[in-house]
Amino acid sequence: MNANETERIIAPDGSERTAPSEQLEFNQCQEAVKRLTEYLSHELRPDEEMAVQHHLSQCRGCFAKFHFEETLLRTIRSHVGQVRAPGALRDKILHLIDRQDGVTMKR
């Protein structure tokens, strides 16, 4: 939809080298949000990650939203990470492995 618009501003061809500051701000947010998924997974190239971080340091709105997403992810991870496998399962596996080697040896 406004992908072209964004590109024009990021790579100006000379004739339209300055964008109204409000629009530029808008597009920076858009550029940052486009990278949200990979940012949260630490999958951005280092220079892109730095660009996003730079934007977050400048933009309170994006900072609050990204911070929220990071907090949510961390909360989910730490909750789920506390769940342990049942002790019986561990015993069963050890037993299976033991038996497995017994079978192998008899062969």
Added chain:
Amino acid sequence: MSLTDPNPEIVPDPAPPAAAPDLTPDATEKRQRSFETQMLPHLDALHRTAYSMTKNAGDADDLVQDTYLRAFQFFDQFQGGTNARAWLFRIMTNLYINNYRRRMREPERVSYDEMEDFFLYNRLSDAQGSGSGGSPEAEVVQRVQIDAIREAVNRLPEEYRATVILADLNEFSYQEISDMLEIPIGTVRSRLSRGRRLVQKALWAYSGENPR
């Protein structure tokens, strides 16, 4: 079948291990020890993941047992020093795709097209009115309960669930997930992006149904 065939180098189907193991009791004992030391520390993570994938305690136990059994059978092919966790997850994902998922019904299609970024943040902001400094939304989210998370992940359609579980709960890289699920990296990214939005939507729905 061909689409989901496990990587034959890593998880050959039922054929016996290529290299015959040393079968003296001493060697057997050593092999078992080595296997247990390297592989058992990942039991909790595997079990959590199996449970999220199968949504069922019995199936999860079976899947984890099958995974360890298969891993043990092919332990001689495991390169010491490489990533045991990724190796086990790869075996488990293969087994899951080939055995368990086949038994499950087709995923329902969801429409995610109109789903916004920051769904949960926006709902919470709306609910709280324009906040005064700080980040009240983030504080709310820290109180999310395990039941809500489990429910949200369970509600994910099949295709998103595996990706979200591997990426967000187990922190595998896009490349590793791409290898495990045999899908392109771009697909990992888009499934994760949509899957995360669906999780947020489900968390929001859950909090509405289970007000505290």
